Amino acid sequence: MYRKRLFDEMVSLGLDSLGIIMVISVFMGAVITIQTAANIDSAFIPTYTIGFTARQSTILEFSPTIMALILAGKIGSNIASEIGLMRVTEQIDALEIMGVNSSAYLILPKIVAAVLISPFLVIISMFVSIGGGYLIAALTDIVTIANYEYGVQLDFRMYHVVYSLSKSAVFAFIFTSVPAYQGYYASGSALEVGKASTRGVVQSSIIILVVNYFITQIFLI
Amino acid sequence: MIEVNNLSKTFGEKHVLKDINVRFEAGVTNLIIGASGSGKSTLARCLVGLVEPEKGEVLYDGRDFVHMKNKERKDVRKEMGFLFQGSALFDYMTVEENVRFPLDILTSLSSKEKQMRVDQVLERVEMPDVHKLYPSELSGGMKKRVGIARAISPNPKYLFCDEPNSGLDPQTSIVIDGLIHEITRENNITTLVITHDMNSVMEIGDFIMFIYKGEKWWEGTNKEMMETDNQEILEFVNAAGMMTRKQQ
Numbered sequence: 044m045y046r047k048r049l050f051d052e053m054v055s056l057g058l059d060s061l062g063i064i065m066v067i068s069v070f071m072g073a074v075i076t077i078q079t080a081a082n083i084d085s086a087f088i089p090t091y092t093i094g095f096t097a098r099q100s101t102i103l104e105f106s107p108t109i110m111a112l113i114l115a116g117k118i119g120s121n122i123a124s125e126i127g128l129m130r131v132t133e134q135i136d137a138l139e140i141m142g143v144n145s146s147a148y149l150i151l152p153k154i155v156a157a158v159l160i161s162p163f164l165v166i167i168s169m170f171v172s173i174g175g176g177y178l179i180a181a182l183t184d185i186v187t188i189a190n191y192e193y194g195v196q197l198d199f200r201m202y203h204v205v206y207s208l209s210k211s212a213v214f215a216f217i218f219t220s221v222p223a224y225q226g227y228y229a230s231g232s233a234l235e236v237g238k239a240s241t242r243g244v245v246q247s248s249i250i251i252l253v254v255n256y257f258i259t260q261i262f263l264i
Numbered sequence: 265m266i267e268v269n270n271l272s273k274t275f276g277e278k279h280v281l282k283d284i285n286v287r288f289e290a291g292v293t294n295l296i297i298g299a300s301g302s303g304k305s306t307l308a309r310c311l312v313g314l315v316e317p318e319k320g321e322v323l324y325d326g327r328d329f330v331h332m333k334n335k336e337r338k339d340v341r342k343e344m345g346f347l348f349q350g351s352a353l354f355d356y357m358t359v360e361e362n363v364r365f366p367l368d369i370l371t372s373l374s375s376k377e378k379q380m381r382v383d384q385v386l387e388r389v390e391m392p393d394v395h396k397l398y399p400s401e402l403s404g405g406m407k408k409r410v411g412i413a414r415a416i417s418p419n420p421k422y423l424f425c426d427e428p429n430s431g432l433d434p435q436t437s438i439v440i441d442g443l444i445h446e447i448t449r450e451n452n453i454t455t456l457v458i459t460h461d462m463n464s465v466m467e468i469g470d471f472i473m474f475i476y477k478g479e480k481w482w483e484g485t486n487k488e489m490m491e492t493d494n495q496e497i498l499e500f501v502n503a504a505g506m507m508t509r510k511q512q
Contacts, residue, residue, distance in 0.1 A: 044368060133352040140312050141366055142341040 057160035072175025094194020111214035126226030161215035271320030345415030
């Protein structure tokens with residue numbers, strides 16, 4: 044029962060988010076590349092710095108954190124409203140009467156699915172984002188493809204990827220558990236479900252940003 | 265049989281249930297009636313463990329549900345079916361999956377046996393062709409029927425129906441009442457129907473408990489109810505537009 048729920052949630056939370064992740068990532072990588080190029084005035088700074096900066100920004104911050112904030116909006120609101128609606132329409136009571144631990148049945152598969160699938164989404168986001176920068180290099184003359192590729196490969200540290208993926212798993216726990224809590228304890232009407240959904244998204248976004256600060260401080264400095 | 269002894273429940277300062285003593289027999293349709301806010305839904309929720317009472321006991325064929333451990337409660341819950349006011353069908357499941365769900369978690373039947381049981385109960389509630397539909401594709405009456413099918417699929421000994429006619433037209437209400445009544449007799453189930461629908465009282469009320477301001481005010485059959493001089497019951501019944509001749 045739980046295994047089926049877990050796979051369903053992995054499809055629902057993971058595969059269904061793939062489209063938005065790819066669209067946002069490609070533009071994110073393109074914009075980082077253009078902005079870095081626009082801000083390099085000095086002739087002493089080599090143009091491969093653009094590729095290097097695009098890679099570092101993407102791996103360290105944009106892919107794990109921005110994706111987490113996007114998913115907090117998409118998945119978080121979905122989780123809070125789904126569980127909240129189940130609460131106000133007595134579906135959770137129905138589970139309890141059947142002897143099912145409703146929180147474990149409804150919430151746990153979502154959290155586990157998101158924690159497992161989120162690092163894969165972030166890896167895809169990293170590739171697509173760096174690919175977005177590559178497109179800019181190919182379509183414009185702000186940096187050559189060769190210099191961009193050299194920058195992307197320069198001083199690559201695997202630790203940064205591990206750090207980033209670990210961070211994304213922590214964020215996944217936050218953007219599923221906080222909205223799930225808000226939805227589970229929603230009461231009253233559809234209006235309350237809407238408020239719970241908003242609370243879930245706002246709180247999880249703030250917690251993600253605060254936790255991001257501490258993780259960065261502890262593991263990167 | 266369900267026996268309730270000295271059951272009390274308060275929410276803050278408000279005494280919602282006061283020393284309820286009642287006995288619901290198997291094979292008959294037991295009705296709990298009363299005005300909105302009288303405590304009938306809270307009583308039902310205390311009986312199934314969704315709300316914990318402050319005092320008293322609920323005996324399921326002699327087993328004290330209130331004071332037993334969670335693990336033992338699970339065993340009793342396996343013998344319960346509950347039809348919710350809004351049906352409470354799981355939105356993300358098809359009709360077939362909804363009806364199969366209690367079988368998946370409460371029984372060790374094989375997949376083939378489960379499928380046969382699902383077909384059987386959907387046939388019983390006269391919904392044989394809706395297996396693949398989702399609850400959002402069903403009408404209110406159809407949802408109630410599927411809700412009944414889900415409640416009876418694991419062959420419960422105790423069936424609870426919370427306002428089974430709410431939101432239904434009078435004709436569909438009669439059909440749903442009839443279905444609950446027939447299933448109760450066919451399977452010798454202890455059925456409790458929480459309602460304020462006087463048509464249900466007259467149609468299927470083998471045993472009626474009238475609850476007034478959290479207290480058990482009266483009990484008897486629907487025929488006895490027609491003869492009673494109890495003022496609160498007369499007011500309740502007259503407000504429902506029934507027994508007007510008696511009032512005159």
